[in-house]
Amino acid sequence: MHTINSVASPLQLRPKFSLRYDPWTILHRLTRSFVRAYCVFEADLSRPRPAIPHNPDLVVRLFRGIDDLQAAIAALVPAGLSPEDVSARIRQGDLVSVGFLNGTPAGYTWTRFGDVSAKELGLTLHPRTREVIQYDSLVLKCFRRHGLQFAIAAPVLDYLQQNGYATGLAWVDLLNRPSYKNQRRWGKKVIMIILSLKLPGMEQRRNLSLGAPLHCLFTKTGAQK
Ligand SMILES: CC(C)(COP(=O)(O)OP(=O)(O)OC[C@H]1O[C@@H](n2cnc3c(N)ncnc32)[C@H](O)[C@@H]1OP(=O)(O)O)[C@@H](O)C(=O)NCCC(=O)NCCS
Numbered sequence: 001m002h003t004i005n006s007v008a009s010p011l012q013l014r015p016k017f018s019l020r021y022d023p024w025t026i027l028h029r030l031t032r033s034f035v036r037a038y039c040v041f042e043a044d045l046s047r048p049r050p051a052i053p054h055n056p057d058l059v060v061r062l063f064r065g066i067d068d069l070q071a072a073i074a075a076l077v078p079a080g081l082s083p084e085d086v087s088a089r090i091r092q093g094d095l096v097s098v099g100f101l102n103g104t105p106a107g108y109t110w111t112r113f114g115d116v117s118a119k120e121l122g123l124t125l126h127p128r129t130r131e132v133i134q135y136d137s138l139v140l141k142c143f144r145r146h147g148l149q150f151a152i153a154a155p156v157l158d159y160l161q162q163n164g165y166a167t168g169l170a171w172v173d174l175l176n177r178p179s180y181k182n183q184r185r186w187g188k189k190v191i192m193i194i195l196s197l198k199l200p201g202m203e204q205r206r207n208l209s210l211g212a213p214l215h216c217l218f219t220k221t222g223a224q225k
Pocket of ligand 1 (some may be wrong): 022073111136137138139140143144145146147149171172173176177179181182
């Protein structure tokens with residue numbers, strides 16, 4: 001287990017004003033049964049990253065490997081994950097980064113060193129050589145809008161770079177503005193946009209890609225690559 005102190009701007013736990021139903025959320029809810037749009041972002045791990053101000057209250061821990069399993073479960077169950085999910089992912093070799101604020105788990109992000117199922121698309125994402133997939137990132141509601149997503153992800157990027165990885169992939173709903181904004185802000189490149197349609201009368205969801213053919217990175221879940 002690796003522990004990293006610091007990161008993120010000095011955190012004030014004053015709730016920021018936010019509308020529960022901002023226009024993006026409303027649009028998302030109205031359209032998601034019929035049409036979904038996802039951006040596939042590629043992070044070049046060799047690129048310089050934006051600096052993050054020091055936050056003395058934040059400690060980030062990385063968990064990977066069976067020896068870290070119990071500690072990972074203890075950290076992630078209070079954040080809402082089930083012990084079974086944590087166990088299955090750790091046993092698969094995944095890495096998880098967890099941010100603690102004054103000892104309380106505030107958010108996490110997972111990294112897979114192999115295929116990941118993108119259930120919402122019915123597709124499986126296959127990493128290329130020296131590539132990982134970043135998936136399932138969450139900052140607990142009361143800690144959002146303080147820049148924690150990046151603070152929790154940054155040590156992972158260092159770990160990956162030190163272990164010889166070149167790129168990371170992530171897929172993000174275009175209408176998930178906080179996550180989309182962060183991916184752009186970190187200098188990640190959109191390498192594919194996926195439009196996923198299930199219009200009235202269509203029996204199956206249909207996925208179309210822009211920017212690169214879908215089969216460069218994805219197969220239908222259950223199908224061989
Ligand atoms: C996405 C998520 C991890 C971002 O975490 P975070 O630590 O709150 O992110 P940040 O504080 O860096 O905020 C990112 C940006 O989104 C903005 N933002 C946050 N919530 C927002 C909202 N509801 N509507 C619009 N913008 C929002 C922030 O203001 C910030 O932009 P700004 O710096 O221009 O103001 C968090 O919102 C979350 O856990 N969401 C639910 C799970 C999820 O969507 N995970 C990502 C799946 S890919």
